[in-house]
Amino acid sequence: MADVRLRGAMAAVCALLLVACGATVAGTPRPLQVGDVERELVEGYFEDLNEAGTQGTTEQRDLLTDTQHPDFRDDDCRLPAGTIKVQPAMSTLRLDPEWTPPGADEHPRGVVLVVAVTLTVVQDGSEVGNQIGSQHVVLLNGKAYGFAPCAT
Structure with missing residues (x-):
């Protein structure tokens, strides 16, 4: 008889657990989206990068070093000669949670975002090359980090 009561009690507990696990959460499900704060951090990253470029090669390289993602600072990167100007198409900004840097x-730790950009290399005040592509920016602890555009 005790065995039957124990089985009954266990069945009741299992039923309660199944009901609890199947409980719904109030609200409307929606896909993850890029919010205003994230957008402002990414815009600020590119504004700072371009402003440093107008100040000169040394200033821009220092900024690229300071804003290189902390987990990838030891990577050997040979920056292109001159400075770069990056024009992001902010309407293309989106999450890219599966991305890993080449190699x-x-x-990377943080929230990974990707945006289409036009990158222009400037040497001695003249534009010497343009490239259209995607650039990843990672938000970590309230700061935007990038991956320096290394020359190949």
Whole structure:
């Protein structure tokens, strides 16, 4: 008889757990989106990068070093000669949670975003090259980090 009561009690507990696990959460599900704060951090990153470029090669390289993602600062990167000007198409900004930097085995810490950009290389005040592509920016602890555009 005790065995039957124990089984009954266990069945009741299991039923309660199933009901609890199947409980719904109030609200409307929606996909993750880029918010205003994230957009402002990314815009600020590119504004700072371009402003440093107008100040000169040394200033821009210092900024690129300071804003290189902390987990990838030891990567050997040979920056292009001159400065770069980056024009992001902010309407293309989106999350990219599966991305890993080329040659890396791990996803960078933080929220990974990607945006289409036009990158212009400037030497001695003249534009010497343009490239259209995607650039990743990672938000970590309230700051935007990038991956320096290394020359190949």
